[in-house]
Amino acid sequence: MSSSQKTLPASHFSIPYTSHSNLPAFSSASCSPLSTSGVEKSSWLPAPLGDPTGSSTSSSSSTSSSTISASRLVREFVAQNNTAQIKHVIQILSQEFALSQHPHSRKGGLIGLAACSIALGKDSGLYLKELIEPVLTCFNDADSRLRYYACEALYNIVKVARGSVLPHFNVLFDGLSKLAADPDPNVKSGSELLDRLLKDIVTESNKFDLVGFIPLLRERIYSNNQYARQFIISWILVLESVPDINLLDYLPEILDGLFQILGDNSKEIRKMCEVALGEFLKEIKKNPSSVKFAEMANILVIHCQASDDLIQLTAMCWMREFIQLAGRVMLPYSSGILTAVLPCLSYDDRKKSIKEVANVCNQSLMKLVIPEDDETDEGKQSLSLQIEPKEESLSQQEVTSSGCLEASSDSNLSSASVFNVSNTERVPVTLNLDGIVQVLDCHLHDTAIGMMTRIAVLKWLYHLYIKTPRKMFRHTDSLFPILLRTLSDESDEVILKDLEVLAEIASSPAGQTEDQGPCDGSDTRSGQSELHVPVVKASQLSSSGMKGMECSPSTPTMNSYFYKFMINLLKRFSSERKLLETRGAFIIRQLCLLLNAENIFHSMADILLREEDLKFASTMVHTLNTILLTSSELFQLRNQLKDLKTPESRNLFCCLYRSWCHNPVTTVSLCFLTQNYKHAYDLIQKFGDLEVTVDFLTEVDKLVQLIECPIFTYLRLQLLDVKNNPYLIKALYGLLMLLPQSSAFQLLSHRLQCVPNPELLQTTDSTKTTLGFKKATTTNIDYLELLQHFERVQNKHLEVRHQRAGRGEPSDRRVVL
DSSP states (O other): OGGGGOOOOOGOOOOOOOOGGGOOOGGGGGSSSOOOTTGGGGGGGGGOOOTTOOOHHHHHHHHHHHHHHHHHHHHHHHHHHHTHHHHHHHHHHIIIITSSSHHHHHHHHHHHHHHHHHGGGGGGGGGHHHHHHHHHHHHTSSHEEEEEEEHHHHHHHHHHHGGGGGGHHHHHHHHHHHTTTTTSHHOOOOOOOOHHHHHHHHHHHHHOOHHHHHHHHHHHHHOOOHHHHHHHHHHHHHHHHHHTTOOOGHHHHHHHHHHHHOOOOOOHHHHHHHHHHHHHHHHHHOGGOOOHHHHHHHHHHHHOSSSHHHHHHHHHHHHHHHHHHHHHGGGGGGGHHHHHHEEEEEEEEGHHHHHHHHHHHHHHHHOOOOGGGGGGSSSGGOOOOOOOOSSSSSSGGGBBBBSOOOOGGGGGGGGOOOOOOOSEEEEOOOOOOOHHHEEEEEHHHOOSSSSHHHHHHHHHHHHHHHHSSSHTTTTTHHHHHHHGGGGGOOHHHHHHHHHHHHHHHHGGGGGOOOOOOBBHHHHHHTTTOOOOOOOOOHHHHHHHTTTTTTSOOTTTTHHHHHHHHHHHHHHHHOOOOOHHHHHHHHHHHHHHHHSSSHHHHHHHHHHHHTOOOHHHHHHHHHHHHHHHOOGGGGOOOOOOHHHHHHHHHHHHHHHHHHHTTTHHHHHHHHHHEEEHHHHHHHHHHHHHSOBBBBHHHHHHHHHHHHHHHHHHHHHHHTTTTTTTOOHHHHHHHHHHHSSSSSSHHHHHHHHHSSSSSGGGGGOOGGGGGSSHHHHHHHSOOOOHHHHHHHHHHHHHHHHHHEEEEEEEEOOOOOOOO
16 A cells, blocks of 8 residues: 555544644644745646546645645735635635545645635635535545545634634534544544534634524434434533533423433443533523423423433433422423323332332422312413522532432422512413323223322322312213222222222312202112212102101212212122122221211112112121121211210111111111110011021121120110110010020020029010100101011012022022021
């Protein structure tokens, strides 16, 4: 290989980039000398190249001597101020040499253009377009040596022109971005030196056209080439560090590209991008008033859902800061934010950092929803941002290496600053409630989401019903079915949150409608999730003999959805018996804490009274009775029923009794609870006419066990007063006679043996003056009618059992006595 064909070493360009004063021109050792000694003016034009196959040494020598002459001529033309001749020289070097088809001519043209620039000195800025364009064209040359010479020539041109090249910055940047990814190491090395020089010029100048540069930066930032990405990030870091350049204003234009570069395979590039994003976040915290939060919100939403952990964590940290700094400006983007944040709440410990930051985002966003968002007039929803200076200094908040703030504790959320937009600017902010509800509903329907996400969704729904009840009730009919289905969740915590939402729906004043309560007598079982309210009107109640019973409860704490909730809850229990068996008692007990226990039992008894599935009605009554007699949550209600002193308590007793008749043993236990001992004895007398089954005897056994529990302490003490409680003793003996000689029989028998003076058990007409008789006559309850109702209900049960047996369906286990 000849000396003219040798590849120039990369070390030729490895000059430290400190300041412009220390940046020498490319060494002339790599090109023809630029001196003009001994060259005649008439010989500046190159001789014909002759045969292309001729000696390359000869051609190179001819080109070199010609460019030397060009440099001398340009100096003379500058001295004469002959602009036309200068342009002519540059045009010749450009068109006939730099853009020639012959590689040696192109090399000579490049060297000549650089020589012209040096000769022009400070005047080179007047001819930069003519000087730069042909050189940049050579950046695309197929020969790596020519690309190297082009880089060398442009370095000399830029070094001489310095700040004058800034109007041409975009074309220079475009060319450099291509060389940054050049496969030849020498070309890359040369481009790096030129890049450093250009950065130094931009840094020291205050005339950089950032507005004109941003479109090019936005385009090139999406390059997939590793070196091009590194080149882009390095320029962003430089521009961001220049005080006179406010790159923050144009951050929305490049933020998406930055997050994409953050996912690069190169650790070095990822680290550079982290640093750049960290610097931007610092600037955002220093100057939140000038940040275009809204324009970047959707970008963050997209990258908060990235599969790359670093991208997702960084975007989530940015989102957290945006919510806390921008406040209600982020509300219109709530649905998108929730779409990104909610799934992260169920991450395991492998993504603990993302989970923690997502949790802060979720809580901060929730706190932005305020009661004013419930205004029905859309115009009133436009709220102005509060003008408050940011008090917390940046030094108090540490930034991680990924450019993300450490997760804040919950206690710090309430003190998050709201940035000052402007004293005159008013930013309209509207809560996109429909979008939020749609996202929440979608997550509840997704069976694959984690428990913590489901809990967060239910917390959101509860919060929205508290803060914006009127608007939320527009969505209740669509949310109601999925809220009911969520009661079948495997997690008790999810069920508790679900019940809180349902209880708020059932008790919120915003749910009050004109047709509150039962309004028709339609079939209550016509649809699994249908919000249908059955009604028994006053005339119907009278005709059926249902005295002293209201069709539905009505208190200031309940609304029209309460009764709908009770209907659909019982439908849920009816269609999903496993739910009733495993969670039924838990659900009802929690509802008694969240709502009015009396209303719950009153409404359920009212609905079960018209239940067509008698077997389910009996099972449900048994469940309710067990809760009533054993649950600590029902203590107050038990005390209310114990004495039947008020019209409300007597009305409740009658309502419960009519439904309790679906199960004979529970009816007796209700009479024991309400101290209606004579009626309990009358009921037990009727048991002889019933079809006794194993299940029936099992329930009698459980009742005996229950009598020994603390709840019936008062009943056992009344056994001491034989004279005033003869029917209590007779009723207990009646249960004893029903039982086979089992452990329960022995238990009750031993209890009755403790009753003093058994001979006093004989009753006469004088017992009408006893307390038990007075109780029966002063409560205004038609016990005869109740007894007849009991018989009618039990006859229906007998008829249904026989029908099932006739159809070959499994029947209750029977016992032959």
